[in-house]
Amino acid sequence: MTKASKTEYAILGMLSIAPMSGYDIRKTIQSSTANFWAESYGQLYPALARLLKQGLIRADTPEDHADKKVYHLSEMGMDTLKAWLLKAPEKQMIRSEFLLKLFFGANIEPLVSLDHIKAEAYENKNRLVAMQEKKIKLAEEHKDSKHLQFWLMTLEYGIHIAEAKVKWCEAMMKNLGEK
């Protein structure tokens, strides 16, 4: 396994939940970890091929669906996943164009920065509502799953962050508005 790319681990993790096709892995990632993790097909399919070659996953082809491949974890794959989960996660630098523009805001009309902040507030309020709804749905649909607790934690993380952003936006709107 290469050192830097975590796509392989993301795949192993998804397959620890259930056997899936590449297509399904993508869909699952988009609907469950979209707030903090994304994968494109350009990463996914080559990574699946590598994992297969290394024996970390195996493929089944359903009889009625000759062009479909359902992958599942091998024992080695599960061990690799667990070993990765034990290690301290690496920090990754974020790049926020929004904050960069705000940082240089003295060069333009304050109203422009105010607009950007309003848009940020609006977006985070929407995301907040969506995440609250998702929380309820998730708790219902997976109420007996061992995964539920952890999934709710990552959702709650997103909620905490979005709330903080909204609060900050509102404070800054006052800050800029009073001028």
Place this chain on the structure above:
Amino acid sequence: MTKASKTEYAILGMLSIAPMSGYDIRKTIQSSTANFWAESYGQLYPALARLLKQGLIRADTPEDHADKKVYHLSEMGMDTLKAWLLKAPEKQMIRSEFLLKLFFGANIEPLVSLDHIKAEAYENKNRLVAMQEKKIKLAEEHKDSKHLQFWLMTLEYGIHIAEAKVKWCEAMMKNLGEK
């Protein structure tokens, strides 16, 4: 100017604060926008060359320092910067290995996830203290600068986020500890 890379704009923005060498731009970025923006020399110097070629910046060489280049914005450069600042910032996807590991936490001992969360709490508390101190220092050092207000806003953003993360960590520590 290419479509996707924002390195050029980050440079123009830094030069809107003061004329600087490439080395100084890097240092300024690291000490002021490190929480939301980073640049490496491998990006910086080629970008400076491109900006120079396009006439968006100009270079002076100090007499006593023949190997040093001090860049400053041209009028066109300032216009380009302003035009960019007016546009709505693009979203960029983040990737959090921390949250990804937590998402798959059901595969391992809960104590491991608890450890990761404790580490996250610790780190954010430290960052919080550093940012609080920075806030005071910044307000003193740039109290007459038109930039101060905006710089404080980006700092305050980091503080809001870090506080939210700490709160979330503490809630999750209870959540996992009670089991």
Place this chain on the structure above:
DNA sequence: TCGCACATGTAACGCGTTACATGATTAC
């Protein structure tokens, strides 16, 4: 029958980091 979702893959491209290479200046 038409369009959407399912399904798998590759190629090109650009972004960004890391490591390398080199040398001057300054502070102790």
Place this chain on the structure above:
DNA sequence: GTAATCATGTAACGCGTTACATGTGCGA
């Protein structure tokens, strides 16, 4: 004198996105 900081740049590499290419299954 020697170590740290200042100072500029390039090369190699890998990651990740986007666009391309192709085809099947199914429901309205």
